[in-house]
Every structure is written in C-alpha cells, then in structure tokens.
Amino acid sequence: MTSPARLRVAPSPTGDPHVGTAYMSLFNLAFARKTGGQFVLRIEDTDRARYVADSEQQIFDTLRWLELPWDEGPDVGGPYAPYRQSERLDTYRPYVEQLLESGQAYYCWCSSDRLKELREQQQKDKVSQTGYDRLCLGKTREERAAMPGFTENPVVRMLIPDDAPLDFADIIRGKVSAPRPDDQVILKADGFPTYHLAVVVDDHLMGITHVVRGEEWISSTPKHVLLYRMLGLPTPAFAHMPLLRNTDKSKISKRKNPAARLTWFREQGYLPEALRNFLQLLAYPPVEGETEVATFDEFVAGFDWTKVNTVGPIFDLKKLDWLNGHYIRSLSDAELADRIVEHYAYTGEWTPTTDEVELLRRATPLISERLVLLSEALDKLQFLFTPDAGIEIAEDAGKALNDDSPRVLDAAIDALAELADWSTATIETALRAAVVDGLGIKPKFAFGPLRVGITGSRVSPPLFESMELLGRESSLRRLRNFRDTL
Template structure:
C-alpha cells in the first residue's frame, strides 16, 4: 500500500476510465467532455485510465479505438497509458500488485471475508430468492465467519475463493452530489471486490486507483449512484480522503430507454465518424444534452446561443447548471448542428475533410491530382449550403469526376422527364453550341463566355422566353443530363465547372437516349 495521495490535490484532478470491451460507447465521450470541461475551467488535470480487469470481455483493439475517437473529438488528456504521467501505470491490468495490500487490510480489519461459493450455488441462491419473492436479495453470507475447512464440508464449494465486502447495517446511504445535492442510494449487499483470477472488481479498483492517482472529483453516470455507498465504505475503512461525486444523467433513446450499443448504432462512438459528423458538432451536441445554451447579454436583453465551442463550454462551466434529468438522444438536433458547422467551414477545409470519404467511395483516387483537388474545391462550394453529413457528399460529387460516357442516369430521374424533354434538350443544345469554350471578359462586361451567369441567361432566353416554359420544367431535363439525378447542386455553376465540352456531351447523350 502506498500513500501517494494521502491528501486530495489543491487543484482538481478528474478522470475518465473506460473499459476496452468493444467499440467505445458514446457515453465515454459524454463523460470525458464534462470531466475535461471542469478540469480546464479550474486549471486542473484530466486523466485517462483504462479499466481492463474484465478479461472475459476484453478486446485488444478497443483501447486504441478509445484513444483514436477521443482524440478525434479533441478531448485531450494530460495523463494516460499512451502519454504517461506521475501516477503510471494507467492500465488496471498493469497495477495488480497495487490492489492486494488493500485487500489484505480489509480482511485483517474484518471489513471483508473470503467466499468459496461456486457459481452454480450462487445461481441456485438467486433463483430461490426470486421464486420466493423475498425482500432480501444479494449474497446470503453462507461463508461469513467460516474457515476454508468448515466451508468445504458444505455444498457448492469451490477451492479458489473470492473476497467480499462485509456491509454493516449502518452503511452510508446518503451523500452529497455536485449535480443532485443530497442523494440517497439503496442498501448495498456484500459485493465481491477481489475475484478468483487475482483481478480486483470495479468497486475496489476504482477506489484504490482514484486514491493513488489523486482524483478529487469522480464524475460518472447515474447508474453508479447505487454503488456509491460501497465506495464510501471502502474509502473510510482504508482511511482514505473521499472525492466529490457528480452523477451525470443517462443518455436515453426516444422511448426513454437507456442508450445501448446492442439496440442503437449511435451508441457506438465510431459510428459518428463513419456517418460523416464533424467532431466539433458532436462535442457541441453532447454538451447540450445535459447543459443549457450559453446566455449572453445583448442590446435587447439576454440571448441564448446553442452553438458554442469546447473552449466556451469550459469557460462558462458550472455543475449547478447540469440538468439531472436523462436527456433524449435526438439525432435530428445533431444533424441540424452538423449542417451549421459544415456551412461555417472554409471551402478548402471542408474539401479536405470530404476527401477521405470520397476516396473510400471511389469518387477520387487515393492520391488525386492538383487538377482534381482544384475541381473538388469548386464542387465543395456548390454543395456546402445543403450538406448535412460528410458521407452524403459522394453522390453529389461523383458526376463531376466521372467520364461523360459513364454517367449513369438514375431511373427515377429518367421517369420524371416530361414529354417535351427532347424539345427542351434540342433548344438548349442549339443555344449553348453558340457559346465559345472560354470565359468572357469580365472587365469589359463581355459575357459571351462559358460562365454560369451567361449559361443561365442563354438557357432562360431559349427555354423560358422562347418556348414559354416555367423554369421548374424548363431546366429539369438539363439537370438530369448533367448530373444523372433528379436533384443536384446548382445547375449552371455545375455546367461551368464541367466545361463546354462535357456539358454538351451529356446533353446530347440524354437526348439520344429519348
């Protein structure tokens, strides 16, 4: 047993401690965000610890996913397995020698005892309790006060014991919570704190590690409220200073159920990357789930602002503002925020963020040419105003990089063509063939070149003025010919980007197919 943190630090030290048992849960980011915001607000430290004592569910690749997704969100930690720190190691599996002295002290002081009950015996005990609808549940203390030899004479014995807490009748059930104020938890049972495989359970490990690492504030989900009495007992039995507790509201589905990876793909943190969300939008969204908009004073009084950066969130952070009611995970709100953030990006930055998705979709090669990158920026400027997900860009961008003779016309786009589509295309082709394949002189006002303003003027004259068509019907066949789709980015700007040759080739191709 060490005394590395006999007194709590003068500046806050907070931690997040995910388990590497699969794709990181969105709750890991949610907890990290609020821990980090308070740490930065107070000038404290934020620690990442890996709680990998559940060896049955351990996945080797999960730890790296935790690192990668939190870094993607910009939620940087000051200490952790990958960056080190004064309280290393930061993986529980590398700290096994740390826990045993604490267990021995609890055993010696009578606060814990060995339990030799087999898994089968425990399952039978629970089944009997449920069948009898007993008000008393949990371990029945068959092993309490018995030696190994005495217990071996009874049924359901296993030679390798676990260690259980001996919960007193006067266990502390009420504690002060930074979010909820005075909080009451249900009475605990004799919890296993040390397993037969030599690994501690969560309850012992979290108390020991938080003490040894000087953690001053334990911020976690409200599902851990029922465990807090166990942890308070361990702190007191071991003579350790107690941290402050803050139990965050659980994230919930629209049906009010707890969000889980089994039932909701959005519970997986990697899903948000795959779906093309911006990390800054997701951070903003997670903050709003349990925190009000930022209030600012304007000329007409107080104004609420829902769009804010992490730095602003940390600057205004206050535990008293956290809403303890479980928030609904509304992806519609996230989509709205994501669209706002996309529209705020510089075109060059947005094009760079789109590039990996376009390469994955086969729209662009892994190493695009300078010409392709230049065209991508032009196209990005067109699609930016209506883009909500980075993944939705591929179908809109593809027509600008496909060969004219390989452009596929969507069946639904072809089906909506009117009977006069051939007449419209003939008139458009005839008018556009008269335009030169060069830009007009913008200085002298000569607008006879292949600019979108002139393309629009010429087509409007030919189709709207001369044929008497409404713009909605006049330009629909052209849109289909140019993009292959019924809905596309702005038509005339698209034709300018594609150029005269490609634009006319696509118009002629659709005309020939009618």
C-alpha cells in the same frame, strides 16, 4: 477560488466506445480546465471476458477526434502510471490483504452453480434483502470444502457492516440515498480486482478529487464510500450525471441505437465541433441565453455543477443535424473541401486522385449550403466523377420528363455548341435565349431535361455551374447521349 481539481474518465475497452464516454469526458474536462486542474484517462480493463483488443485505440482516436485531450493516460504517461488496471494488479493486493487482516473482508469458496441456485431461491421466496448469504464467512477452507457448492479458487468479499453508510453528498443532486449492498466481491478468482475495489484504489492513488460518472453508479457509491472508510482513505467528491435517453425515454444503448456508438458519428460525417457542442447541451443550459452554438472554451468559462439538469436528456439527432449544418456553413470552402476529403479517407469509401480532389475543391461551393453531413457530399457530386457513358438516369428523373424534352435538348445542344466562352454566365445566357425565349418554355420547366442529362438526377447542384465544372466536351457528350435515348 476553487482549488485545482483532478478528474478522470475510466472507460472499459469492451468494444466500440459508447457516446457516454465522450459525454462524461466533456464534463470532467470542463471542470478540470475551469479549476486549472488535470484530466486523466484511465483504462479499466479488468473484465477480461469482455475485453476487445482494438477498443482501447478506438477510445484514444475518438476522444482525440472530438478534441477532448487528457493530461495523463496510458499513451501519454504521467506521474501515476501505469494507467491501465491490468498493469496495476500488484497495486491492489496489499489493500485486499489489509481488509482480510482487519476482518472487513473474507474468502468465499461458493461455486457459480451454488450462487445461481441461491439467487433463484431468493427470487422464488420473494425475500426483501437479496444477495450473498455469507455461508463462507468465518469458515476455513477445510470447513467450507466439507459442504456442498465448493470451488477450489475463492473470491474475496467485503463484509458490509450493519452501520454501512447509505447516504452520500452529491455535488449535482445534494443528499442521495442508495439501497444497502450485499457483501460485494472485491477480488475475483482469477486474481483481478473487481471494479469496486480497483476504482477506489486507483482514484485514491491518482489523487482524484472529483468522481463524475453516470447515475447508474449511484447504487454502487455506498460500497465505494465504505471501502474508503475501511481502508482509512479520504473520500473524493461525487457527482452523478443523468443518463442519456432515446426519444422514447429509454436508456441509450449500443445494442438498440447505432448513435450510442461513438465512432458512428464520425462514420456518418458529423463534425467533431458540432458533436462536442451537442454534448454540451445535454443536461446543461445554453452558455448564453437561448444561443445554443458555443465553443468549448465558452462552456468552460461559465461552467457550474449547479446548472446540470438531473432529468435524463433526450438524444435528439435533429438538433445535432442542425448544429452540424451550422458548423459546415461556418467553414470556408477550402476548409470544407478538406473535411470532405478527410471524411472519405477515414471511411475508405472514396480514394480520389489529385485531379479529383481539385475538382472537388471547385465544386464544394455548389453544395455547402445544402450539406447536413459530410457523407452526403459524394452523392451530390458523384456525377462529376462519373464517366460520361456511365451516367445512369434515376427512375424518378425519367418519369418527370415531358413531351418537350427532345425539343429542349436539341435547342440546348445547338446553342451550347456555338459557345466560345465556356463559363457559368455565358452558359446560362445561351440556354435561356435558346430554351426560355426561343421555345417559350417557362424557366422552372425549361432546364429539367438538361439537369437529368448532365447529372442523371432530378435534383442536383446548380446546373450552369455544374456544366462549367464538367467542361464543354463532357457536357455536350452527356446531352447528346441522353437525347439519343429519347
């Protein structure tokens, strides 16, 4: 039996959360639940130049929306608080001092201009080992100040030894080799630690047993393993998940693909359970056979790191659309109506009255089989919430009408005006008798003009049910208004 594991996800609040944050959270949470352990959310906000004030709340909101809860974090607390790196600055300094005192780190006073020139010269000379040239190593401040390219505010660099370990064990990939790092900055001039030092210290102090992150961090892992060794700390297990890819195999990024933004999925009207199921299928086989639909609990029950495919998974939105449609159709009509209302409340696109919400609830069964996204609901039902005089005839709908349209409308209006019972069944019976039988027009052509008059569109929810929802007066008024335009 695997002992309880402690895992974490540690996003940076630098803008709209990346979908990779949810992807990593899902796999970290799954293993924590599988082992009866804990899942920690830590905010890594030491990059103050890229910090975005409301990004942290977006991280909380989107992960909660996806139902990926954390056991410890900035907003829920825990035994290892604080969980924001910016609130832990005093924590890191003793570790920096330990490395300086042991000779495993040193101050560097090189200016940014000098470092830029060094990089450019190394590129020009095509040297095999690029990186910092250790100009400051072993020098006092006074000695370095006498040389060009000096700045008053130094950074601290770790001293990479000749025997630095470049191989490490990965629980997904086996033995992994990474390039030799140069002397990394571990404390910036502003007193904030870099990611490399902070992540090692925090993971140690928070008891993290498994560090699960994207494969882009493979090249940094030797630095982290070395820091654990230098500081005399036990090393956690590492697992590097494959990067999410666009359909052209390129890395998915917020700059080029809107679907890289985690909030985009909520804005578009995806259900959280559909997106969570979709993320489960990235780099991982279906839970059972070929069945791709599975709950998170089912995913956890059979979770095993050996099942992870290291080939970068393709972010196929067609698959997600299919899953979303499936989950929409698994909801009851009442549940779906609630989700639709919640979606528009979130986007702010529509603020319905109490009567409009009730009408939506009655209309939801008409569109449930055709919805792929919650955001499509209003387009399909807009005619119900539009004043009769405000119905506009779509261009393609107008062009689809034929010479029979005036006759069809006249016969329909006469038949409907006589109805005492305004229900779907009696509406359909009366119209079939008047138009199909009475005018001898085939059913597939008979009701097109009526659909256009009622909804303004060539394609709409079922006609007779729509007319029942609209009511007698509104339906007749629309048909008469439309007839007057022909």
